[in-house]
Amino acid sequence: MATEAPPPREGADTGPVQPSTESFVETQESAEFGELRRTYRSFAFPLTIAFIAWYLLYVLLSNYAGGFMGTQVVGHINVALVLGVAQFVTTFLIAWLYARHAAEKLDPKADAIKARMENIASTQNTRRAEAEA
Numbered sequence: 001m002a003t004e005a006p007p008p009r010e011g012a013d014t015g016p017v018q019p020s021t022e023s024f025v026e027t028q029e030s031a032e033f034g035e036l037r038r039t040y041r042s043f044a045f046p047l048t049i050a051f052i053a054w055y056l057l058y059v060l061l062s063n064y065a066g067g068f069m070g071t072q073v074v075g076h077i078n079v080a081l082v083l084g085v086a087q088f089v090t091t092f093l094i095a096w097l098y099a100r101h102a103a104e105k106l107d108p109k110a111d112a113i114k115a116r117m118e119n120i121a122s123t124q125n126t127r128r129a130e131a132e133a
Helices: 021-028 031-064 079-132
Strands: 072-074
Touching (some): 072 079
C-alpha cells in the first residue's frame, strides 16, 4: 500500500525516548514529586473519606431508621429518595471538583516533572549516541 510508512532503518531510534531507572528513582525522591503527591493526597483522601461516611450514613439510615427514611417530603417523595438522589449529585460534584483541582494544581506540576524527565532522557540518549559514534 502506497500510504504505509517505510520500515525503520537498522539501528534507528523507533520509539519515544525512555528515561533510565535511575532517573525514575531520582524523580520519585525529589521534593517536586513529593509536593505533587501531597497535593493529590490532601484533596483525594479527605474527600474519599467524607464520601464513604456519607454513603455509609445513607446505608445505615436505610437499614435502621426506616421510619425516618419513609417520611414523606412532598407527595410520594420520601427522605430515602431525596438522600438517594443526593448520592448521585455528590458523586458528580466530587468528579467535577477533582477535575478542576487536577487541572489547576496537579496537571501543571505533573507536566513540569514530565518535561524534566523527557529532557533528562533526551540528554542521556544524545550522550549515548555520541559515545557509540
